[in-house]
Amino acid sequence: MHGLGNDFMVIDAISQHVHIRPEQVKRLSDRHFGIGFDQLLLVEPPGQPDVDFRYRIFNADGSEVEQCGNGARCFALYVSEKKLVNKPVIRVQTAKGVIELKLGEEGLVTVDMGKPRLTPADIPFLAEAPAPTYQIDVQGVQYDISAVSMGNPHGVLVIDDVLTAPLESVGATLESHERFPERANIGFMEIVHPGFVKLRVFERGAGETMACGSGACAAVVAGRLRGLLDSRVEVKLPGGNLRIQWDGEGHPVLMEGPAAFVFEGQVRL
Numbered sequence: 001m002h003g004l005g006n007d008f009m010v011i012d013a014i015s016q017h018v019h020i021r022p023e024q025v026k027r028l029s030d031r032h033f034g035i036g037f038d039q040l041l042l043v044e045p046p047g048q049p050d051v052d053f054r055y056r057i058f059n060a061d062g063s064e065v066e067q068c069g070n071g072a073r074c075f076a077l078y079v080s081e082k083k084l085v086n087k088p089v090i091r092v093q094t095a096k097g098v099i100e101l102k103l104g105e106e107g108l109v110t111v112d113m114g115k116p117r118l119t120p121a122d123i124p125f126l127a128e129a130p131a132p133t134y135q136i137d138v139q140g141v142q143y144d145i146s147a148v149s150m151g152n153p154h155g156v157l158v159i160d161d162v163l164t165a166p167l168e169s170v171g172a173t174l175e176s177h178e179r180f181p182e183r184a185n186i187g188f189m190e191i192v193h194p195g196f197v198k199l200r201v202f203e204r205g206a207g208e209t210m211a212c213g214s215g216a217c218a219a220v221v222a223g224r225l226r227g228l229l230d231s232r233v234e235v236k237l238p239g240g241n242l243r244i245q246w247d248g249e250g251h252p253v254l255m256e257g258p259a260a261f262v263f264e265g266q267v268r269l
């Protein structure tokens, strides 16, 4: 499946027993020697009473992570098409809380991604106190970065032109910077106007992807904290556009965008 070109292998772990090791994920994610994907998503039975499913996410490098926004939209389409659920709003347990998924018209899915976490220890990010931006050193050069958790950790830089953004150099260095003890997804955001931004993301454990849903949410939160964006923002990613809404601290972030099936098959693990 894919959400704006951020692609996934989705496994039904409800009607079959699935146990997958990090090295198997890494092998399957290989675009030449495996199936090829940015993340693997597991659809599991719920582990608590008030939710419909448990949603587990593995990056292409095999690491298990807490959140994936584009994957959440694909998750909603998957469980609905497979008739694993028949409800307008699906509640899903992730490693960092519950998110709500709503299927809309024309394949669009809205995800309530929950409230962003801004306290450095919750992100996690090494800093004394929460701030809209922090100065961070990359090989002797200082950058202003915002740090936000959408369940998973994000750093966001505002730049003049996404086309020339240094994802493979600065992005890759920041992804595993010592101030992000659990590594981070690094977004480069160009603000066209307060209701429209362009974004590219160097994802933790996957490299640059065509789109990052949690990254789009984090970018809008960062832009709002800096006083640069409206509460409703269209985010243009290399793979297409997402609509993000955040009404400020204490409110959840809403993300709307498409989800699509690509093919189905069987794989021996």
Ligand SMILES: N[C@@H](CCC[C@H](N)C(=O)O)C(=O)O
Residues within 6 Å of the ligand: 006, 038, 039, 059, 065, 066, 067, 068, 069, 070, 071, 152, 153, 185, 203, 204, 205, 206, 209, 211, 212, 213, 214, 215
């Ligand atoms: N593509 C995702 C995010 C996937 C996880 C991320 N790479 C991480 O390590 O936190 C999205 O759409 O949010």
